[in-house]
Amino acid sequence: MSGFFLLLKRDLILANRNRSELFNPLLFFILVSTLFTMGTTASPELLSKISAGIIWVGALLASLLSIDSIFRSDYEDGCLEQWLLSSHSSSVLVLAKIVAHWIITGLPVIIITPLLALMLHLPTESLTTLMLTLLLGTPVLSLIGSIGVALTLGLRKGGMLLPLLILPFYVPVLIFANNAVQVSASGLDASAQITMLAAILVLAITLTPITVVACLKLSVE
Amino acid sequence: MFQFFFKLAAAPNFYRFSSKLLPWLAVSTLLVIVVGLYHGLWLAPADYQQGDSYRIMFVHVPAAWMSMFIYIMMAGSAAIALIWRIKLADLFVISSAPIGASFTLLALATGSIWGKPMWGTWWVWDARLTSELILLFIYVGIISLYNAIEDKRSAAKAIGILTLVGLVNIPIIHFSVEWWSTLHQGPTVSKLDAPSIHLSMLIPLLVMAVGFKLFYLTIVLLRMQNHILLQEKNSTWLARKADEL
Amino acid sequence: MTFEQFLYMGGYGDYVWSSYSLCFIIFFANIATAILNKRNTIKMIKTRLENSSHDT
Numbered sequence: 001m002s003g004f005f006l007l008l009k010r011d012l013i014l015a016n017r018n019r020s021e022l023f024n025p026l027l028f029f030i031l032v033s034t035l036f037t038m039g040t041t042a043s044p045e046l047l048s049k050i051s052a053g054i055i056w057v058g059a060l061l062a063s064l065l066s067i068d069s070i071f072r073s074d075y076e077d078g079c080l081e082q083w084l085l086s087s088h089s090s091s092v093l094v095l096a097k098i099v100a101h102w103i104i105t106g107l108p109v110i111i112i113t114p115l116l117a118l119m120l121h122l123p124t125e126s127l128t129t130l131m132l133t134l135l136l137g138t139p140v141l142s143l144i145g146s147i148g149v150a151l152t153l154g155l156r157k158g159g160m161l162l163p164l165l166i167l168p169f170y171v172p173v174l175i176f177a178n179n180a181v182q183v184s185a186s187g188l189d190a191s192a193q194i195t196m197l198a199a200i201l202v203l204a205i206t207l208t209p210i211t212v213v214a215c216l217k218l219s220v221e
Numbered sequence: 222m223f224q225f226f227f228k229l230a231a232a233p234n235f236y237r238f239s240s241k242l243l244p245w246l247a248v249s250t251l252l253v254i255v256v257g258l259y260h261g262l263w264l265a266p267a268d269y270q271q272g273d274s275y276r277i278m279f280v281h282v283p284a285a286w287m288s289m290f291i292y293i294m295m296a297g298s299a300a301i302a303l304i305w306r307i308k309l310a311d312l313f314v315i316s317s318a319p320i321g322a323s324f325t326l327l328a329l330a331t332g333s334i335w336g337k338p339m340w341g342t343w344w345v346w347d348a349r350l351t352s353e354l355i356l357l358f359i360y361v362g363i364i365s366l367y368n369a370i371e372d373k374r375s376a377a378k379a380i381g382i383l384t385l386v387g388l389v390n391i392p393i394i395h396f397s398v399e400w401w402s403t404l405h406q407g408p409t410v411s412k413l414d415a416p417s418i419h420l421s422m423l424i425p426l427l428v429m430a431v432g433f434k435l436f437y438l439t440i441v442l443l444r445m446q447n448h449i450l451l452q453e454k455n456s457t458w459l460a461r462k463a464d465e466l
Numbered sequence: 467m468t469f470e471q472f473l474y475m476g477g478y479g480d481y482v483w484s485s486y487s488l489c490f491i492i493f494f495a496n497i498a499t500a501i502l503n504k505r506n507t508i509k510m511i512k513t514r515l516e517n518s519s520h521d522t
Contacts, residue, residue, distance in 0.1 A: 147386060151379050155369050165362045165383065168355045169390045172397035179401060200393065207389065215382055218375050262486075263472065273476035280489040319499075323492045331485040338481055436493065443500040450507045460515055 003088040004096045011100035021069075026108045029062040033116050044121045051120035052130055052181035058116075059109050059138060060170055064163055066105045067145035070097055071216070075153050081220050084213070091209035094216070098142050098208070106138030122181075129184035129194075133177035136197040143204040144169045150215035172200060230307050232449045233458045239442040246439040254432035261425035268422075274338050275422075281331040283430040284324045285349075287437060288356060291321035295363075296388040299381035309445070311377035312452070314384055315367050316444035320437055322360035329353055348402035352395040359387045373452070 015022055036054045037047065074080040074097075083093050113134060117127050148166040155161070180193035228234050261279035268275040295314045302310035332350055333343050344350070363380050370376035418426070453459050475482045 151366060151383060152369070154375075157369070161362075161365055161369055164358065164365060168358045168362065168394065169386070171355055172390070172393045175397040175401045196397075203389075211382065211386060215379065218379050218382075221375070267476055272478060274478035274481055276475065276482050277485045280485055284489070320496060323496055327489060327492050330488050334481050334485050334488075338478055436496075440496050440500050443504060447500070447504040447507050450504070450511060454507075454511050454514065459511065 004092050007083075007093055007096035008100050011097060012103065015100070015104045022104060022108070025062040025066040025105045026112060028065055029058045029109050030112065030116065032058040032061055033120060037120060048121040048123050048185075049182075051117065051122040052126065052185075053178050054120060055113060055116055055122070055130065056133075056137075056174055056177050059106075059134060060141060060174060062109060063105060063138065063141040063145060064166065067101070067142065067149055067166075068162060070101045070142075070146055071149055071153055075220070080216065084216060084220060090213040090216075094146070094209045094212045095205075098139075098146050098212075101146070102139050102142040106134075106142055109138060110134045123185045125187065126181045126185040129190050130177075130181050132194060133180050133197060136194070136201050137173045137177050140173050140197075140201050140204045141170060143208040146212050147208060147215060150212045150219060153216065153219035173197065176200070230309055232309065232453050233462075235309055236446055236449050239446055243439065243442055246435060246442065250432060250435040250439050253428060253435055257425050257428035257432050260428060265421050265425055271339065274335065277331055277335040278422075279425055279429050281328060281335055282426060283433040284331060285328040285353065286430055287433050288321055288325040288328050288353065290434070291317050291324065291437060292356065292360075292384075292387070292391070295321065295384050299384040302378075302381050303385070308374075308377075308452070309449075311381055312445050312448045313441070314363075314380055315377060316441050316448055317437075318360055318363050318367070318380070319444075320440055322357060322364065324433070324437075325353060325357045325360055329357065346402060348395070348399035351398045351402065352391075355394050355398070356391065359391070363387070 033054050036058070040050070041047065071080060074083075084090050086093075110131060113131060114127060117130065122130065145166055148162050151165065152162050176193045176196045180190040180197070183193065184190040229238060257279065261276055265276070267273050295317045298310045298313040298317075301307055302314070329350065332353070336345060336350075337343055363383055366383055367373075367376045367380045370379055450459070473479055473483075
């Protein structure tokens, strides 16, 4: 357990040293949401219907942008191999890295969302639902994303392969999250969708670390 | 009996066995499909509601079935490769993937073509079509990952894991899309399959389904042979057998 | 059903026949790539074996 917190702390400290890099996914998130608006329409009624989707797609793309860095530097300087060989449970270490990644990328997205929701005319009744879906969903994005990264870590010309691999698996999260917000915007109860998101999160937390370790062992050898 | 399958896990035995099997498979595929086509296109009567356009069903539905059947076969094979470390099972995954992808593409295209006269539109974000589209992306992802990794042994293991990840996700994806689509579904979208299907239409459908499965078996064996040759190109049994190839 | 009715397919001829042609094309593509790949691999192996036997 101590390995988990040590690694978590180390990653957070490292991220803090590169503070400008911290803001890139966040800026991207804001930019994407703004661009969507400018590319479609500025009429408040229409925007209020699609604002949840815009915010979610923005969060998704921002996660995709930042996920590659989760193992990259440790792979390149050889730390990753050492951790896999060490006596610590590899799955716990992987989980620590994913949690660190989520704190660095997912959490800022959640914090800035109320501001974006205001700009995109999100109906105020559904703001808490949107925040809840992001809280449950962004960790899933980090988790599933890390599987994709682990599979493509050794490749030089990764390119569009990573998004291609991961995006199909992001779809259920996107659908349930958006649906939850739409339902709550019309005043109804969205607990079914929230429960589904929670279930997906639990499934992801359970199965992802072992899968990532298996993929990392392939990429590292 | 078990000995037989056990021996089959060795590449030379598998190659020899599949070479003997292939002509029979190829011929029976041809026969079954010809029979199915004759039944479906000529003998079966026109549908009361859809007229003759329903005949697209005889390629669309078997293609959709195959797209899912092949994925399940791939996942099962990936699991076997992972648990019992049988290399041939890994080869089965990459040999099946392009076939699965092409059936998925066929299902989507024929579904779209059938949709035009039936629903009046080329595409609908219907639960099944959308899930099928995502399945296509998953297939393409598997094939791309295999091609991107240089060491083919690692590549085979990597796509094995990816296939299993997909297996867990596909029911979730399908469920979520169904949820999403039923809430948006307009009254104009009609359900594709009737609760009961007439025997004269069921028979060609099943015959075509069997034909498609035989086709899959034929092609997957051919592709596996190719991968075996590539994998074993430095081995001695190949050097000895080279003249027979 | 007459042959003309067969082609016309009750007005849906274009749709039905394009679907079946697509099916035929995909089947053909699968067969062709499988056979060609195998043939090329065998050719490659044979040349490799000849080259290595010439060296010895």
